[in-house]
Amino acid sequence: MDFFLQLLINGLSIGFLYGLSAMGFVMIFKSSSVLNFAHGEILAFGAFLFLALATWAQLPIALAFVVTLAGAFVLGFVIERIFLRPLIGEPLIQVIMLTVGLASMFKGGMLLVWGGNLYTYPEFLPEGLGVNWGVIQVPPVYVAAVIIGSLFLLLFGLFFKFSSQGIYMRSVADNQPAALSLGVHVRRVFALSWAIAAVVAGISGIVLGIINGINVHELSSIGLKVFPVVILGGLDSISGAIIGGLIIGLLETFTGGYLSPSLRDIVPYITLVFILLIKPYGLFGLVEIERV
Amino acid sequence: MSEGKLLVINNISVVYSDVIQVLKGVSLTVEKGQIVSLLGSNGAGKTTTLKAVSGLLKPENGKVTEGSILFDGLPIHNHSPEMITRAGIIQVLEGRQPFKYLTIEENLRVGTATRWGKPYRQDLDMVYHYFPALTKRRKTLAGYCSGGEMQMLVIGRALMAHPRLLLLDEPSLGLAPLFVREIFQIIERINRENGTTIVLVEQNANMALQIATYGYVMENGKIVMEGRAEDLRENPDVKEFYLGMGAAGAAKSYKDVKAYKRRKRWL
Ligand SMILES: Nc1ncnc2c1ncn2[C@@H]1O[C@H](COP(=O)(O)OP(=O)(O)O)[C@@H](O)[C@H]1O
Ligand SMILES: [Mg+2]
Numbered sequence: 001m002d003f004f005l006q007l008l009i010n011g012l013s014i015g016f017l018y019g020l021s022a023m024g025f026v027m028i029f030k031s032s033s034v035l036n037f038a039h040g041e042i043l044a045f046g047a048f049l050f051l052a053l054a055t056w057a058q059l060p061i062a063l064a065f066v067v068t069l070a071g072a073f074v075l076g077f078v079i080e081r082i083f084l085r086p087l088i089g090e091p092l093i094q095v096i097m098l099t100v101g102l103a104s105m106f107k108g109g110m111l112l113v114w115g116g117n118l119y120t121y122p123e124f125l126p127e128g129l130g131v132n133w134g135v136i137q138v139p140p141v142y143v144a145a146v147i148i149g150s151l152f153l154l155l156f157g158l159f160f161k162f163s164s165q166g167i168y169m170r171s172v173a174d175n176q177p178a179a180l181s182l183g184v185h186v187r188r189v190f191a192l193s194w195a196i197a198a199v200v201a202g203i204s205g206i207v208l209g210i211i212n213g214i215n216v217h218e219l220s221s222i223g224l225k226v227f228p229v230v231i232l233g234g235l236d237s238i239s240g241a242i243i244g245g246l247i248i249g250l251l252e253t254f255t256g257g258y259l260s261p262s263l264r265d266i267v268p269y270i271t272l273v274f275i276l277l278i279k280p281y282g283l284f285g286l287v288e289i290e291r292v
Numbered sequence: 293m294s295e296g297k298l299l300v301i302n303n304i305s306v307v308y309s310d311v312i313q314v315l316k317g318v319s320l321t322v323e324k325g326q327i328v329s330l331l332g333s334n335g336a337g338k339t340t341t342l343k344a345v346s347g348l349l350k351p352e353n354g355k356v357t358e359g360s361i362l363f364d365g366l367p368i369h370n371h372s373p374e375m376i377t378r379a380g381i382i383q384v385l386e387g388r389q390p391f392k393y394l395t396i397e398e399n400l401r402v403g404t405a406t407r408w409g410k411p412y413r414q415d416l417d418m419v420y421h422y423f424p425a426l427t428k429r430r431k432t433l434a435g436y437c438s439g440g441e442m443q444m445l446v447i448g449r450a451l452m453a454h455p456r457l458l459l460l461d462e463p464s465l466g467l468a469p470l471f472v473r474e475i476f477q478i479i480e481r482i483n484r485e486n487g488t489t490i491v492l493v494e495q496n497a498n499m500a501l502q503i504a505t506y507g508y509v510m511e512n513g514k515i516v517m518e519g520r521a522e523d524l525r526e527n528p529d530v531k532e533f534y535l536g537m538g539a540a541g542a543a544k545s546y547k548d549v550k551a552y553k554r555r556k557r558w559l
Binding site for chain 1: 374383385399
């Protein structure tokens with residue numbers, strides 16, 4: 001029973017991070033219909049930037065965190081400006097190939113600087129952050145994952161629901177010609193969605209880096225994990241991404257805990273195939289509102 | 293003399309995808325404060341004309357290849373929609389296109405995109421004043437509204453941008469007759485009370501010519517007739533082909549159509 005609860009909590013915290021990172025992926029897809037195959041590399045970049053700032057530059061942790069997020073924001077913005085914008089209106093496959101190319105470029109760049117080694121962050125989470133309720137013990141990093149994840153989820157939720165820029169962004173995802181007709185700066189919205197997506201990827205990268213250590217290959221392969229998550233949740237649903245993330249996180253942890261650690265990376269994909277057989281649009285794909 | 297002219301379309305040609313020529317030398321003038329109606333059957337090029345003005349040709353791979361469009365004396369043809377909307381021209385697209393997954397009020401807020409950061413409370417009140425029916429529905433997703441409510445919504449959304457020139461593309465299309473009357477009354481009020489200049493594209497020539505001061509008739513990418521609205525209403529061709537009143541009250545025969553075609557060539 002303790003073991004079950006332990007796995008449940010670990011699974012939910014990891015799943016939350018998957019969901020958060022998938023949310024960034026979904027956001028880019030919703031606003032500009034681009035499938036971003038470089039998502040995992042951006043996530044890894046966030047983790048390494050934080051590492052560099054916290055260890056090489058010796059910045060205070062909080063400052064390193066904020067600067068990393070700012071850096072990710074700028075990176076997302078610049079990627080859209082330089083690489084994606086010239087391809088607006090081009091066939092989907094070209095855009096996908098571009099993001100695949102970007103992925104290898106980033107990966108190569110990070111390997112050049114950090115190599116394939118495994119790094120760890122200095123200990124900075126206070127011991128007191130952990131939960132110790134007798135049978136259940138939650139290490140500080142999982143508590144931090146849930147707190148940071150919820151905080152940013154709430155922040156983005158408020159942004160999209162109430163701020164004007166958030167509403168403009170949703171309008172572009174909803175009906176691009178109508179948004180253009182009202183003067184919404186559609187290209188700015190694309191850039192902003194890349195920037196925000198890079199920020200959430202960066203956050204997930206840092207927290208996953210605390211949990212598993214920081215390694216270029218490990219972290220960028222999480223980009224692949226985004227696919228079962230978003231396909232499960234529906235490519236166009238933000239809340240679906242979070243729930244999809246939780247499901248994949250739980251599946252992984254339980255498979256690893258009860259069956260075998262070597263199966264943990266396969267089971268999500270097997271589940272995915274079965275779910276798609278039953279619900280081709282994912283569990284939370286948007287229900288199209290149609291009326292005459 | 294020209295300071296009364298808000299929009300001057302000067303002999304423009306429009307080509308889609310570099311090969312499909314749709315407009316062939318269209319000229320049209322809109323005076324400040326007027327409602328100008330642009331009539332014509334399906335495929336005549338009315339929507340294309342509006343999009344040439346609002347800059348929305350670009351995303352459809354269309355282009356003004358000849359002629360010029362002046363807004364308040366400044367050339368705007370082939371400019372981006374971001375620039376043109378900020379200059380004060382807002383087009384309400386054909387076929388009612390709300391943001392389905394946004395609430396009514398969020399839809400209206402998108403209308404503030406051209407003046408982001410400025411207060412908009414008063415403008416919401418103004419829209420609810422013109423369209424009281426939207427007030428109760430402000431928290432409803434637009435996708436769940438009726439056709440009539442959607443039409444009110446898209447016009448209201450455009451008003452949020454404080455347009456100096458409002459381009460309306462077939463606002464009456466597919467609406468119940470009672471509702472059509474109401475929408476036209478409101479369009480007329482917006483023009484009168486806000487002083488908004490309006491270009492009204494319609495197939496419902498009868499209603500359009502009642503509120504317009506001036507009208508143009510388009511066929512096959514050309515203007516084939518123009519005149520003051522009350523003159524157009526009395527014009528036998530307009531009566532026969534756009535107001536659905538045959539000269540002798542008889543159904544249109546093939547011969548009549550031939551006669552019309554002859555006249556059109558002559559024009
Ligand atoms: N994006 C486009 N590409 C090619 N042809 C188009 C496009 N849009 C409209 N057309 C053509 O232009 C002509 C005029 O269309 P339109 O301006 O929509 O007419 P109207 O609004 O008067 O019904 C039609 O023959 C239509 O097929
Ligand atoms: Mg049309």
